[in-house]
Structures are given as structure tokens and as C-alpha cells.
Amino acid sequence: QPAYDLSALRAEFPILKREVNGRPLVYLDNAATCQKPLAVIEAMDDYYRQTNANIHRGLHTLSQEATDAHELARTKVQQLIHAASSKEVIFTRGATESINLVAQSWGRANLRAGDQVLISMMEHHANIVPWQQLRDQIGIELLVIPILPDGQLDRAAFARLLTPRVKLVAITQVSNALGSITPLAEIISAAHAQQTPVLVDGAQGIPHQPVDVQALDVDFYVFSGHKMYGPTGIGVLYGKAELLEAMPPWQGGGDMIDIVTFEKTTYAGLPHKFEAGTPAIAEAIGLGAAVDWMQRVGVQAIADWEHQLLTYATQQMQAALPGLRLLGTAPDKAAVISFVLEDAHAQDLGLLLDQLGIAIRTGHHCAMPVLHHLGVNATARASFAAYNTFAEVDAFVTGLVRVREMLQ
């Protein structure tokens, strides 16, 4: 049992009451996006009913209230990740946009042809493609830390690859395809020993464990709101103030300026320098509500419960499914089970489970290189959140057994 009241918590998620194909929904695609509690839905609804106005622009009451609510959300995020200042919290559209911002702004200003950026084998495409684009633009090199057969980072290889030519390490906190947790403290201290900054992709980290960017001493930390009970369309780039201050703006437009003439423009300070145009105001407020919600339930309590679900589901699957291959069996793992069955295609499993009301993810999970490395094109993936139950795990495993029989 979790440290919180599971059925009361489930009642906060309207979508969990619905049926899919005549069956109660069993939602196990949380790593793709998770469901939203009423607190988040109502905060956004309330904003549009009561407050809606553009921010930073008007002196009228609604504009002031909207500006305050938007900035309050920033402060909530600051507290969640223990940033030193709310100026270090930049709102973006999500983890993807945050990484692109760092690649184009910090990368172009600080990297030269021949410099190396070190990523890992198990990165999401969001932490691969922006660096390849930068490589093609300015001639950097991209190096890849391999993984061990169980899906954990090859630390010895990391130590070998980290030479003074590496000017940035960009690495995921948790692999969305395998669930592996990377040893961030070790990576960051080794990189800092040679003054190399570290960007951490926290998209799958922040929903599943407490994060303290100052204790980690991480230079950039990025994540998306929609994977942590908040809305889509909003995410965060955390950066150390001295790095962000020195970076040029990425996009130009309203809200990010100080004074504009046709000859010259001076820019606003942090965080507005990186927030050109009207931002996603309702979404920021929704994200703030999601932070409150997570803290009320307890981030550690959620993590502990997900760990129980992971252990139970792994045991049940291994017992019920001969020939099961789990991808990612590292001892340090977050709430993701990626698997293949030798005699059943992942896509077919996903389609037939959907007939039973069970939502899982199938495919390459936007991490083609690591699946390719492990010799598969696609896996089926079940991933857990605060509201999942042992009964749902049972329904999933029973469903898998049935579906597999149907496919034989």
C-alpha cells in the first residue's frame, strides 16, 4: 500500500472513471504523458473563467492578476527543484524545446568546431537531434557513452570518453525506453573536475523522484509539465544564473526586450530574455497546480509506491509469461517495464490490450538508437504513475496472457 489513500487519490482523476472498449480504463502509458488531477484541470479552467488577460503588458486588474499567477507558478517550480532563484526557471514548451534552446543559444556561443558533446546510448531523440543539428551547423563532434547489457550506463566507458575535448555532457536522468537511472552525481562531479558543464534531461526523472538542482550541482536541467501531472505545452529549462546571463537570447520578439529601435535592441533580464512572445499562461498556472499536487501527495511517497508497482509487475510478468524478454534490468530503475515476447509482435499486443481497455505504449519510444543496439525495432512498454494499483497490474498481466494465446 502507498503512504497515501490510493482510492481517494484516484478519485481526483476524472479520466480514471471512464471506460475504453466497454472495460474500465487501465492506463499504463504514463511515461508518454500522465493523467491530470482535478486540481490542475480546475486551476486552468478557473484562470480562463476569472482572470484571462495578457501578462507583463497591461496595468489593468486582470493583466496584473494574470502576471502574478504566472510568476507564482515559476516560484512553485523553483521550490520543487530547489533552484537558488526563480530567475533560473525559464518556461518553454517542454523538454524538447529546452534542449533546443541550450543547443542553439549556449551551444553556438560556447562551442567551436572540433569540440565534443558527450551524450549516452539511451537518449531520447530530443537529446540527440538538437546536437546533431548543431554538429551540422558548426562542426562539433557527438560522442556516445555505451550501456551494459542490463541497460545501465557503462561507467568505465564514460570515464574513458570524458577527455578535455568534451565541452558539454548532455544526459538523461532516467531512460524512457529502459527505465535505467543514470548515476548523475558521479557524472556531474567527473565533468566538473574538468570544468565541463552538464545538461540533464529530467523528463522522466522529475515525475518519479525528488530533485534538488543545487545539491546535484547540475548546470542545466530540463523537463516537461505533462509527464508530471501538468498540462501539455509547458516545460522548464533550469539553468545556473551565471550561464543563462551569459547566453544570447534564442528567439526574438515581444516580452524579451528592454528597448527596441530600428538600429538596435537591448534585451530584458532573466528569465524574460528567453521567453519571447505571449507565453502559455494557463499552462504555466496548471503546472504550478501540478507542483502543489505532487508536493501534497509527496514526491517520495509517489516514488516508493511506483517502485512497489514495478517490482510486483516484474515478478508477475516473469511468472506468467515464459519467453519474456525485459529490456532494462538494471538494479537502479524507475517505473518503466519495456519488454518483448518472442512469439508476439509488440504492435499486436498493444492493439489487443486496447480491446481490453488497457493502454500501453508500443514502438521505438523515440529512442531508436538504444533499441537498435539491443537488437529490436519495437518493444511494448508499461509505465506507472501515482494512481496505478496492484489490481491494474493484475489486469494487465492477465490481459497479456490472454492476448498472447489469441496470437498463437
Ligand code: PMP
Ligand atoms: N526526454 C525524455 C527522456 C522523454 O521521455 C521525453 C518524452 N517522451 C522527452 C525528452 C521529450 O519530452 P517532450 O516531448 O515533452 O518535449
